[in-house]
Amino acid sequence: xxxxxxxxxxxxxxxxxxxxxxxxxxxxxxxxxxxxxxxxxxxxxxxxxxxxxxxxxxxxxxxxxxxxxxxxxxxxxxxxxxxxxxxxxxxxxxxxxxxxxxxxxxxxxxxxxxxxxxxxxxxxxxxxxxxxxxxxxxxxxxxxxxxxxxxxxxxxxxxxxxxxxxxxxxxxxxxxxxxxxxxxxxxxxxxxxxxxxxxxxxxxxxxxxxxxxxxxxxxxxxxxxxxxxxxxxxxxxxxxxxxxxxxxxxxxxxxxxxxxxxxxxxxxxxxxxxxxxxxxxxxxxxxxxxxxxxxxxxxxxxxxxxxxxxxxxxxxxxxxxxxxxxxxxxxxxxxxxxxxxxxxxxxxxxxxxxxxxxxxxxxxxxxxxxxxxxxxxxxxxxxxxxxxxxxxxxxxxxxxxxxxxxxxxxxxxxxxxxxxxxxxxxxxxxxxxxxxxxxxxxxxxxxxxxxxxxxxxxxxxxxxxxxxxxxxxxxxxxxxxxxxxxxxxxxxxxxxxxxxxxxxxxxxxxxxxxxxxxxxxxxxxxxxxxxxxxxxxxxxxxxxxxxxxxxxxxxxxxxxxxxxxxxxxxxxxxxxxxxxxxxxxxxxxxxxxxxxxxxxxxxxxxxxxxxxxxxxxxxxxxxxxxxxxxxxxxxxxxxxxxxxxxxxxxxxx
Numbered sequence: 179x180x181x182x183x184x185x186x187x188x189x190x191x192x193x194x195x196x197x198x199x200x201x202x203x204x205x206x207x208x209x210x211x212x213x214x215x216x217x218x219x220x221x222x223x224x225x226x227x228x229x230x231x232x233x234x235x236x237x238x239x240x241x242x243x244x245x246x247x248x249x250x251x252x253x254x255x256x257x258x259x260x261x262x263x264x265x266x267x268x269x270x271x272x273x274x275x276x277x278x279x280x281x282x283x284x285x286x287x288x289x290x291x292x293x294x295x296x297x298x299x300x301x302x303x304x305x306x307x308x309x310x311x312x313x314x315x316x317x318x319x320x321x322x323x324x325x326x327x328x329x330x331x332x333x334x335x336x337x338x339x340x341x342x343x344x345x346x347x348x349x350x351x352x353x354x355x356x357x358x359x360x361x362x363x364x365x366x367x368x369x370x371x372x373x374x375x376x377x378x379x380x381x382x383x384x385x386x387x388x389x390x391x392x393x394x395x396x397x398x399x400x401x402x403x404x405x406x407x408x409x410x411x412x413x414x415x416x417x418x419x420x421x422x423x424x425x426x427x428x429x430x431x432x433x434x435x436x437x438x439x440x441x442x443x444x445x446x447x448x449x450x451x452x453x454x455x456x457x458x459x460x461x462x463x464x465x466x467x468x469x470x471x472x473x474x475x476x477x478x479x480x481x482x483x484x485x486x487x488x489x490x491x492x493x494x495x496x497x498x499x500x501x502x503x504x505x506x507x508x509x510x511x512x513x514x515x516x517x518x519x520x521x522x523x524x525x526x527x528x529x530x531x532x533x534x535x536x537x538x539x540x541x542x543x544x545x546x547x548x549x550x551x552x553x554x555x556x557x558x559x560x561x562x563x564x565x566x567x568x569x570x571x572x573x574x575x576x577x578x579x580x581x582x583x584x585x586x587x588x589x590x591x592x593x594x595x596x597x598x599x600x601x602x603x604x605x606x607x608x609x610x611x612x613x614x615x616x617x618x619x620x621x622x623x624x625x626x627x628x629x630x631x632x633x634x635x636x637x638x639x640x641x642x643x644x645x646x647x648x649x650x651x652x653x654x655x656x657x658x659x660x661x662x663x664x665x666x667x668x669x670x671x672x673x674x675x676x677x678x679x680x681x682x683x684x685x686x687x688x689x690x691x692x693x694x695x696x697x698x699x700x701x702x703x704x705x706x707x708x709x710x711x712x713x714x715x716x717x718x719x720x721x722x723x724x725x726x727x728x729x730x731x732x733x734x735x736x737x738x739x740x741x742x743x744x745x746x747x748x749x750x751x752x753x754x755x756x757x758x759x760x761x762x763x764x765x766x767x768x769x770x771x772x773x774x775x776x777x778x779x780x781x782x783x784x785x786x787x788x789x790x791x792x793x794x795x796x797x798x799x800x801x802x803x804x805x806x807x808x809x810x811x812x813x814x815x816x817x818x819x820x821x822x823x824x825x826x827x828x829x830x831x
Contacts, residue, residue, distance in 0.1 A: 180820070183813070183816050183817070183820060186809075186813050186816075187813065187817075190810065190813055193704070194700075194703075196707070197703050197704055197706075197707040198703075199215075199216070199217045200217050200220045200707040200710050200711055201220075201222070201703070201706060201707055201710060202215075202217065203217060203218060203219070203220055203221045203710075204221055204222050204710070208221075220710040220711055220713075221710065222706060222709055222710040222714075222715075222716055223370055223713075223714075223715045223716065224370060224715065224716050224717075231368060231369050231370040231655070232368065232369045232377055232653065232654070232655060233366070233367075233368050233652075233653070233654045233655070234366070234367045234368075234369070234381065234384075234650060234652070234653050235364055235365075235366055235367075235650075235651040235652045235653075236344075236364065236365040236366075236367065236384075236648045236649065236650055236651065237363065237364055237365075237648070237649045237651050238336065238337060238340055238363070238364075238365065238647070238648055238649070239647045239648075239649065240332075240333040240336055240337070240363065241278045242647055243332050243333060243336040244278050244279040244324050244329045244332055244333070245273070245278060245279060247279060247305075247324050247328075247329075247332055248273050248279045248280060248281050248323070248324055249273055249545070249546050251281050251302065251306070251324075252271045252272075252273050252281055252545060253545070253546065253547075255269075255271045255281075255283065255298075256271050256545070259271075265286075265290075266286075267286035267287075268286070269283050269284060269285050269286060269290070269294060270283070270284040271283050271284075272284070272515050272516045272544075273515075273516075273544060273545075274515040275515065277309070277323055278323070278324075278329070279323045279324030279329055280309065280321070280322075280323045281306075281321070281322055281323065282311065282315055282319055282320070282321050282515075283298070283319065283320045283321075284315060284316060284318060284319045285318040285319070285320065286318070287318065288317065288318055291318055291320060294320060295320050298320070298322065304325060304327065304328065305324065305325055305328040306322045306323065306324060306325055306328075307322060307323060307324075307325040307326070308321070308322050309321045309322055309323050337360055337363070337365070338360070340365060340648070341358055341359070341360050341365055344358050344365065344367060344384050345358045348367075348369070348380065348384070356368065356369055356370070364651070365648070367384065370715045370717075381650070381653075384648070389549075389550060389597070389598060389599070389647070390549060390550030390553065390571075390595070390596070390597050391546045391548070391549055391550070391595075391596040391597075392546070392547050392548040392549075392581070392584070392593060392594070392595060392596070393520070393542045393543055393544075393545070393546060393547060393593075393594050393596060394542065394543045394545075394547060394584075394588050394591060394592075394593060394594070395446065395540050395541065395542055395543075395591060395592035395593065395594050395604055396517060396541050396542060396543055397444050397445060397446040397447075397541075397591060397592060398444060398445050398446070398447075399447075399517075399541055401513070401514065401517070401541065402446075402447035402448070402541045403447055404510070404511075405430070405447065405449070405511065406430045406432065406447040408420060408504075408511070409423045409428060409429070409430035409449065410423070410430065411429070411430045411431070416429055416430070416431060417429070418430060422500060422503070422504075423500070426451065426496050426499075426500055427451060427452065427454065427496075428449055428450070428451045428496065428497060428500055429449065429450045429451070430447070430448075430449055431447075431448055431449070431450055431538075432445055432446065432447055432448075433445070433446040433448065434446070435606055437589065437590035437606070437608055438608045438609075439589075439590075439608075441590050442590070444590060444591065446540075446541075446592065447541070448538050448539045448540065448541070449497050449500075449538070449539045450493070450497075450524075450536045450537065450538045450539075451493035451494075451496040451497045451500075451536065451537055452493045452496075452534050452535070452536045452537070453490060453491065453492045453493055453534075453535075454490075454491055454493075454496065455488055455489070455490055455491070456488070456489060456491050457486045457487070457488055457489075458486060458487060458488075458489050458491075459485060459486055460482070460485060460486075460487065463475075463487050463489050466489060466491060466495050467649075468487060468489035468490070468491075469482075469487060469489075470651070470652065475487055492537065493523075493536050493537030494521040494523075494537040496537075497519075497521070497537060497539060498519070498521075501513070501519065515544070516543065516544050516545070517541060517542065517543065517544055518541075518542050518544045519539050519540070519541060519542075520539070520540045520542050520594060520596060520599075520600075520601050521537050521538070521539060521540070521600060521601060522537065522538050522540065522600065522601035522602070522603075522604070523535060523536075523537055523600065524536055524537070524538055540592075540594055540601055540604055542594055547580070547584050547593075548577060548580055548581055548584065552573050552574055552576060552577025552580065552581070553571050553572065553573060553574070553577060554572050554573065554574040554577075555571075555572040556569055556570070556571055556572070556635070556636050557569070557570045557572075557636060558570075558629075558632045558633055558636050559617075561617075561619060564619075566619055566620060566625075566628065567619075567620045567625070567628045567629050567631075567632040568617045568618060568619050568620065568632070569617065569618045569620070569632055569635050569636055570615065570616075570617050571615065571616045571617065571618065572614060572615055573614040573615065573616070574614075575614070577614065578612070578613070578614025578615075581611065581614070581616065582610055582611060582612040582613075582614075583610075585607045585609070585610050585611040586609070586610035588607055589607055589608060589609050589610070590606070590607070590608070591606070591607060592604045592605065592606055592607070593605065593607050595616075595618055597618070597635070598647070599647065602618050602619075602620075603618060603619050618635070620632045620635075668718065668721065672721065672725065675725065675728075676698070676728075679695070679698065679728070679732055680695050683695055683732065683735075687739050687830075687831055688830040688831065689818075689829070689830035689831070690739050690742075690829070690830060690831040693735070693811060693814045693815070694732060694735040694736075694739075694811075696814065697731060697735055697806045697807070697810060697811050698728055698731055698732065700806050700810055701727070701728065701731045701799075701802050701803065701806045702724070702728070704802045704805070704806070705724060705727070705795075705798055705799060705802050708798055708802070709795075709798070714794070715791075717788065717791050718788070719788040719789070719791045719792035719795070720791050720792065720794075720795040722792060723791075723792045723793075723794075723795030723796045723798075723799055724795060724799065726796065726799070727795075727796065727798075727799025727800075727802070727803055730770065730771070730774065730799065730803050731802075731803045731806055731807060733770070734763075734767045734770075734803060734804075734807035735807060735811060737763040737766050737767055738759055738760060738763040738767075738807065738811065739759075739831055740763075741758070741759035741760075741762050741763045742755050742756055742758075742759030742829070742831055743759075743831055744759075745758045745759055746829070746831070752819060752829050753819055755829070756815050756816075756819065756829075760808070760812055760815075764808060767804065767807055767808065768804070771800045771803060771804055774796065774799075774800055775797060775800045777796075778793045778796035778797040778800065779793075779797070781793035781796070782794065782797065
């Protein structure tokens with residue numbers, strides 16, 4: 179065996195072992211593979227048409243997108259009034275929770291009302307419409323809201339953006355051939371057959387709104403002081419004294435600090451509560467998503483008995499329900515329009531006596547001071563002091579300036595970082611933070627969970643935030659879209675075609691036909707390995723492309739065999755006939771594959787869905803066909819010739 183053949187054989191063995199290793203997870207469970215195995219995650223997924231998958235229906239809170247527009251108008255007006263040096267007394271701008279998209283401007287005097295009303299109408303035109311002001315706003319109030327026509331446009335754009343963002347997030351996860359479509363006000367997502375772990379990870383990352391907001395914590399407020407006194411805090415453990423708070427296990431706590439410059443002592447009053455199980459009515463269970471719209475529990479193991487159902491009620495829901503009921507009995511506990519209660523999930527320190535996580539409240543200024551649209555980049559890192567996972571946020575030029583001015587303005591107070599309507603952190607701001615960079619420290623339990631949350635947050639921030647929160651309405655497993663009978667027939671036809679190819683090739687070309695059959699096996703193995711390595715999904719169009727490529731592989735071998743036959747009939751030696759056969763067949767094989775590649779490229783550029791999947795597999799088939807026809811097939815012929823040496827007077831072809 180010459181040196182060249184020896185090295186080609188070694189390379190072929192390495193490629194073969196690599197392909198076997200890549201495909202092994204498709205036949206052996208992941209937990210049964212050794213820890214050092216490098217290809218644990220190269221499992222080939224089947225498409226929805228072949229294996230089925232997960233069907234998820236999402237609804238989107240479109241009203242939130244309209245409310246966000248009213249918040250933008252509020253910030254714009256506040257900035258305009260702050261820059262107007264002619265105004266001695268600045269108007270107060272509020273965004274009441276009802277109606278949707280409402281804005282209220284309270285003038286310092288009646289004289290300025292007309293000028294400001296005209297300015298608003300001039301600046302915002304048909305995007306706003308006037309509404310009646312509640313009597314409580316006073317005679318100098320000007321009330322308007324986002325107009326119905328503009329709100330409909332916002333909702334339409336929000337749905338379209340949500341579909342695109344969800345698709346980008348799924349692509350970031352490397353899931354091939356997903357289906358994301360809009361149907362009315364709902365978004366239908368279909369994911370091809372995934373294992374439970376990947377399915378849950380994908381659902382989590384889809385549902386992350388990734389809406390990042392910065393709001394100021396209003397510490398020392400009279401409202402929270404009154405609420406703290408109402409709940410009560412008795413004894414060393416600070417147990418509640420009010421009956422309802424005792425029943426719901428709600429505690430009132432305080433957090434005190436003094437700024438680094440030794441300024442005024444700040445006091446933050448807040449409530450905490452832990453998760454609990456409760457028996458709820460169907461209507462109350464619907465409010466916390468314990469049951470679906472049809473009244474059936476989301477947990478299949480939970481049963482409805484006597485019109486009630488056992489639900490897991492988290493601490494946030496416990497506090498929110500308590501505050502809602504308290505405001506009904508005593509209107510003075512109604513949260514003011516320009517303030518809001520926000521919640522943070524707190525994981526206790528490792529040395530804490532009570533290891534149970536809990537929810538705590540923050541009393542915030544409702545005004546959004548900065549949003550995620552001001553972020554240019556997000557990267558994962560670790561806090562150098564605590565080694566906890568963090569997300570580093572780089573602001574754009576506008577965001578960096580506003581963030582610097584904001585932190586200078588609220589020095590000594592807390593600034594809440596709110597992600598998906600949940601406070602992630604609320605650090606004390608000791609001075610202006612310039613430079614256009616901030617960070618979010620990840621909460622949660624063990625470091626692995628914190629790192630996973632950090633990486634998911636980086637992904638969703640990079641792909642963009644959803645324009646409004648998503649709500650998962652239903653989840654179901656679906657069977658193959660082709661139908662199981664059609665799938666079985668597809669498998670049978672594929673197997674029958676392979677058997678016919680084997681019989682015909684061996685029958686016509688004898689021993690050389692065996693080489694052609696082996697080439698088909700190599701072709702399929704290498705093609706499947708490439709798909710698995712890049713996380714592709716096998717669909718019916720993909721199978722059609724593979725079958726077509728198998729035909730081209732066999733056709734390439736036939737061209738080579740016929741050229742070798744011709745050279746043998748002309749009296750060439752076996753070695754000479756093989757050399758000339760491969761050399762003269764190469765141009766014909768290459769021309770055919772280039773033509774196929776051109777067609778595949780056009781389909782890839784202008785096709786979508788199944789057509790695009792077919793094109794990708796066709797292009798992969800072009801590469802593997804050339805590789806097996808020209809390189810691997812030649813190795814087998816050279817082996818045979820090297821083994822026979824001078825004894826070889828002809829070849830079985």
